[in-house]
Amino acid sequence: xxxxxxxxxxxxxxxxxxxxxxxxxxxxxxxxxxxxxxxxxxxxxxxxxxxxxxxxxxxxxxxxxxxxxxxxxxxxxxxxxxxxxxxxxxxxxxxxxxxxxxxxxxxxxxxxxxxxxxxxxxxxxxxxxxxxxxxxxxxxxxxxxxxxxxxxxxxxxxxxxxxxxxxxxxxxxxxxxxxxxxxxxxxxxxxxxxxxxxxxxxxxxxxxxxxxxxxxxxxxxxxxxxxxxxxxxxxxxxxxxxxxxxxxxxxxxxxxxxxxxxxxxxxxxxxxxxxxxxxxxxxxxxxxxxxxxxxxxxxxxxxxxxxxxxxxxxxx
Amino acid sequence: xxxxxxxxxxxxxxxxxxxxxxxxxxxxxxxxxxxxxxxxxxxxxxxxxxxxxxxxxxxxxxxxxxxxxxxxxxxxxxxxxxxxxxxxxxxxxxxxxxxxxxxxxxxxxxxxxxxxxxxxxxxxxxxxxxxxxxxxxxxxxxxxxxxxxxxxxxxxxxxxxxxxxxxxxxxxxxxxxxxxxxxxxxxxxxxxxxxxxxxxxxxxxxxxxxxxxxxxxxxxxxxxxxxxxxxxxxxxxxxxxxxxxxxxxxxxxxxxxxxxxxxxxxxxxxxxxxxxxxxxxxxxxxxxxxxxxxxxxxxxxxxxxxxxxxxxxxxxxxxxxxxxxxxxxxxxxxxxxxxxxxxxxxxxxxxxxxxxxxxxxxxxxxxxxxxxxxxxxxxxxxx
Ligand SMILES: Cc1cc2nc3c(=O)[nH]c(=O)nc-3n(C[C@H](O)[C@H](O)[C@H](O)COP(=O)(O)OP(=O)(O)OC[C@H]3O[C@@H](n4cnc5c(N)ncnc54)[C@H](O)[C@@H]3O)c2cc1C
Numbered sequence: 001x002x003x004x005x006x007x008x009x010x011x012x013x014x015x016x017x018x019x020x021x022x023x024x025x026x027x028x029x030x031x032x033x034x035x036x037x038x039x040x041x042x043x044x045x046x047x048x049x050x051x052x053x054x055x056x057x058x059x060x061x062x063x064x065x066x067x068x069x070x071x072x073x074x075x076x077x078x079x080x081x082x083x084x085x086x087x088x089x090x091x092x093x094x095x096x097x098x099x100x101x102x103x104x105x106x107x108x109x110x111x112x113x114x115x116x117x118x119x120x121x122x123x124x125x126x127x128x129x130x131x132x133x134x135x136x137x138x139x140x141x142x143x144x145x146x147x148x149x150x151x152x153x154x155x156x157x158x159x160x161x162x163x164x165x166x167x168x169x170x171x172x173x174x175x176x177x178x179x180x181x182x183x184x185x186x187x188x189x190x191x192x193x194x195x196x197x198x199x200x201x202x203x204x205x206x207x208x209x210x211x212x213x214x215x216x217x218x219x220x221x222x223x224x225x226x227x228x229x230x231x232x233x234x235x236x237x238x239x240x241x242x243x244x245x246x247x248x249x250x251x252x253x254x255x256x257x258x259x260x261x262x263x264x265x266x267x268x269x270x271x272x273x274x275x276x277x278x279x280x281x282x283x284x285x286x287x288x289x290x291x292x293x294x295x296x297x298x299x300x301x302x303x304x305x306x307x308x309x310x311x312x313x314x315x316x
Numbered sequence: 317x318x319x320x321x322x323x324x325x326x327x328x329x330x331x332x333x334x335x336x337x338x339x340x341x342x343x344x345x346x347x348x349x350x351x352x353x354x355x356x357x358x359x360x361x362x363x364x365x366x367x368x369x370x371x372x373x374x375x376x377x378x379x380x381x382x383x384x385x386x387x388x389x390x391x392x393x394x395x396x397x398x399x400x401x402x403x404x405x406x407x408x409x410x411x412x413x414x415x416x417x418x419x420x421x422x423x424x425x426x427x428x429x430x431x432x433x434x435x436x437x438x439x440x441x442x443x444x445x446x447x448x449x450x451x452x453x454x455x456x457x458x459x460x461x462x463x464x465x466x467x468x469x470x471x472x473x474x475x476x477x478x479x480x481x482x483x484x485x486x487x488x489x490x491x492x493x494x495x496x497x498x499x500x501x502x503x504x505x506x507x508x509x510x511x512x513x514x515x516x517x518x519x520x521x522x523x524x525x526x527x528x529x530x531x532x533x534x535x536x537x538x539x540x541x542x543x544x545x546x547x548x549x550x551x552x553x554x555x556x557x558x559x560x561x562x563x564x565x566x567x568x569x570x571x572x573x574x575x576x577x578x579x580x581x582x583x584x585x586x587x588x589x590x591x592x593x594x595x596x597x598x599x600x601x602x603x604x605x606x607x608x609x610x611x612x613x614x615x616x617x618x619x620x621x622x623x624x625x626x627x628x629x630x631x632x633x634x635x636x637x638x639x640x641x642x643x644x645x646x647x648x649x650x651x652x653x654x655x656x657x658x659x660x661x662x663x664x665x666x667x668x669x670x671x672x673x674x675x676x677x678x679x680x681x682x683x684x685x686x687x688x689x690x691x692x693x694x695x696x697x698x699x
Contacts, residue, residue: 001325001388002318003612003619009317090317197693211695214686220693221636221685228633232612233605239319248605300601307604308586311579 003236013094019071020102023064026278029103032058033160033281058161060106060127060141069124074115078122084115089176093183093238100187103281105161107138109180109292110146118144131171132292139165147171159284173293179246181292182234182253188282189230189256192264193223195279199268210267219263230256244306247299254296257286319615321392329392335369336400346403349666350526356441356483359406363438372436373412380420380432387618394569399576407480411435411442415488417561418505422554423545431486431507443484445475445508445532446555453683455490456499456552460534462491462506468538469493469506474531481517481530484510488558494549503551507543514538524669525660559679560631567638568614574645575607581645581664585652599648606641610634632684633692639674639681646671
C-alpha cells in the first residue's frame with residue numbers, strides 16, 4: 001500500500017495547474033466575471049453583467065476549451081487506441097481538482113464524460129452539456145446536449161459563471177460525474193483554505209496579523225481538517241470506484257467546499273463580502289456543484305442502507 | 317495512489333485472522349471498567365498472548381525487542397485486531413504506545429534492556445506523569461521539582477489525571493531539574509518506580525463513575541539518576557518525541573472499532589424500529605461517510621510515515637476530527653436506544669460517557685487547532 005501521489009501523478013497535477021494559471025489565471029477569471037462595463041440604462045457604467053437583473057449570459061471561451069482538449073483534459077480516460085490519453089480515474093480526479101481550484105467554468109464534467117461517445121468532445125471541438133438531476137449547466141452554449149431538455153427554463157444563476165436551466169423531469173446522476181464534481185469541490189476547498197491563511201497572515205488589526213488571534217486561527221485549522229478529510233475520501237474513491245465510497249467522498253467534499261468558502265469569507269471581513277474578492281465565486285460555485293447528481297440526502301440514505309447490509313452480513 | 321496491500325502483508329493478515337479466530341472465543345470475560353486491578357490482569361494476559369504468538373511490539377524496532385514491522389503492516393495488525401473485536405491495549409497503553417517507543421528512541425542500552433522486554437511480555441504497566449494541577453495544556457509550566465542528591469534525584473510535587481496510576485509499575489515522569497532556566501529548558505524525563513517510598517496515589521472518580529485516573533503526590537521520592545532518559549534539562553525534547561507517538565498512532569485502530577459499533581447501532585435501529593426515522597437514518601449514513609474518510613486519512617498518513625519515518629503533525633488533523641466524530645457516534649447510539657440510552661448497563665451509554673474525554677485527553681481540541689494552524693498552516697503565534 002502506498003496511498004500517495006506517484007511521480008507521474010504529481011507531474012500531471014503540476015502540468016494542469018500550470019496550464020490553468022497561464023490560460024485561466026486570476027485576470028481571466030475576473031474578465032469572465034466582469035465583462036467590459038456596458039453602459040447601463042441609467043447611463044452609468046454598469047456593474048458586472050450577471051449582477052444586473054438579467055445580465056448577459058456568461059460566454060464560454062472556445063479557444064480555451066480547445067486548448068483543454070489538446071492538453072488531454074477531456075480524453076484523459078479514453079484508451080490510447082481510441083485517441084485518448086489512457087489514464088484512469090485517479091488522474092481525472094487530480095485534473096478536476098485543479099479545475100476546481102482555478103474555478104474553471106464550463107460543462108467540464110459533461111464534456112469529459114462524453115469523450116469517445118460524442119464526436120469532437122475528446123478534442124474540445126465540441127461542447128457537451130447534460131441534464132444532471134433537475135438542472136442543466138451551460139445549455140445555451142452547448143453544441144450537443146445529452147438528456148431531455150424540452151421545457152427547460154432558464155434561471156438567473158447565482159454563480160455568474162454557471163448558466164443554469166431547470167428541467168421538469170430529473171435525470172439520474174452518474175457516479176463518475178459525482179466523483180469528478182467532488183474533485184472540483186476539493187480543489188475549491190483547498191483554494192479557499194489557502195486564501196484564508198494568506199489573508200490571516202497579512203491583514204493586521206490591533207497591532208498584529210489577524211491570524212495570531214485564536215478565533216481566526218481555529219477557523220483556519222478546521223478548514224484544513226475538512227480539506228484533508230475530503231482529500232483522502234476523494235482520492236480513495238477514485239482508486240476503488242465504489243459507489244458508496246463516491247457517495248461518502250461527495251458528502252465530505254461538498255461540506256469542505258461550502259463551509260470552507262463561508263469561513264474564508266468570514267476571515268476576509270468586509271472585503272469578503274465584495275464582488276471584488278474571489279471568495280464569493282467559490283461559494284456560489286460550490287453551491288451550484290452541490291446540486292449536481294444525487295443530493296446529500298440520497299447519498300446519506302445510500303450509505304445508511306449499505307451500512308446496514310454490511311452490519312447484517314458481518315454481525316454476530 | 318495504491319490502496320492494495322503487498323502480498324506479504326496480506327499473508328500476514330490471513331495468519332493473524334486465523335490466530336484471532338482461534339484465541340478470542342476462549343478469552344475470559346472482560347472485567348467491569350471500574351475494577352482496575354482486574355483489568356490490569358486481563359490486559360496483561362492479552363499482551364502475554366500476543367507476545368507468545370509473536371505479535372508483541374510489532375512496530376517496535378528489532379533491537380528493542382520488537383518486530384520492526386513497517387507502518388503498513390502495523391496498520392494491518394490494528395485493522396484486524398479491531399475488526400475481530402480483540403481487547404484494546406488498555407492498561408498497556410502508555411508502555412506500548414508512549415513510554416516504550418520513547419525509551420527505544422532515546423534511552424541507552426541499559427535502559428532499553430531493563431524496561432522494554434517487560435512491556436512487551438505483559439509484565440509491567442506504565443503510567444504517564446506529565447500533567448499537574450497547574451500545568452495541563454501549558455505542560456512546560458510544570459513545577460514538580462527534582463533535586464540532585466548523590467546518585468539520586470529527590471522528587472517532590474504532584475501529578476494529576478494520571479491514567480492507571482493505581483496499577484502501574486513505572487511512571488514516565490516530567491520534573492523540573494533547573495528552576496532558574498526558561499520554562500522549556502529546565503525539564504527532565506525520568507522513569508519512576510511506582511513502589512518507591514513517598515508516593516501516594518489518590519484515585520479520582522471520573523464522570524463515568526470509574527477510577528481510571530488518579531492524583532499522584534510525590535514527597536521526597538528518590539529516583540536513581542540512571543533512570544533519566546536523555547540529558548538533564550533536555551526533557552522537553554524527549555517529551556516532544558513522546559507526544560508525537562501519542563498523537564501519531566494511538567487512535568488509529570479505533571476507527572475500525574468505531575465503524576463496527578456504527579454497524580451494530582444500525583442493526584439495533586433496524587430491530588427496534590428507529591430505522592424508520594429518516595433524519596436519524598441519515599445521520600447514520602453521514603457517520604458512515606466520516607468513518608470511511610477517517611480510515612482513508614489514516615492510510616494516507618501511514619503511507620507518508622512509511623516514507624518520512626515519524627508520525628508528524630498530521631496526527632493532530634486526524635485527532636481533531638476523530639474525537640468529534642466518535643462523540644457523535646455515541647450520541648446517535650443514544651438516540652437509537654431511546655430510554656435505554658440512559659441505562660448505564662448498556663455498553664454504549666458507558667462508551668458515550670468515556671467518549672467525552674477524547675476532545676480533552678492527549679491535548680485538547682483547542683490545543684490541536686493551535687498546532688494545526690501554527691505548525692502546518694504557518695499562522696503566527698498569538699501573544
Ligand atoms: C481521561 C483522561 C486521561 C488523562 N490521562 C493523562 C495521563 O495519563 N497522564 C497525563 O499526564 N495527563 C493525562 N490527562 C490530562 C490531559 O492531558 C489534560 O487534561 C489536557 O492536556 C488538558 O489540560 P487541563 O486538564 O489542565 O485543562 P486546561 O489546560 O486547564 O484547559 C482548560 C480549557 O482551556 C482551554 N485552553 C487551555 N489553553 C488554551 C490555549 N492556549 N488556547 C485555547 N484554549 C486553551 C482548553 O482547551 C480547555 O478547554 C488525561 C486527561 C483525561 C481527560
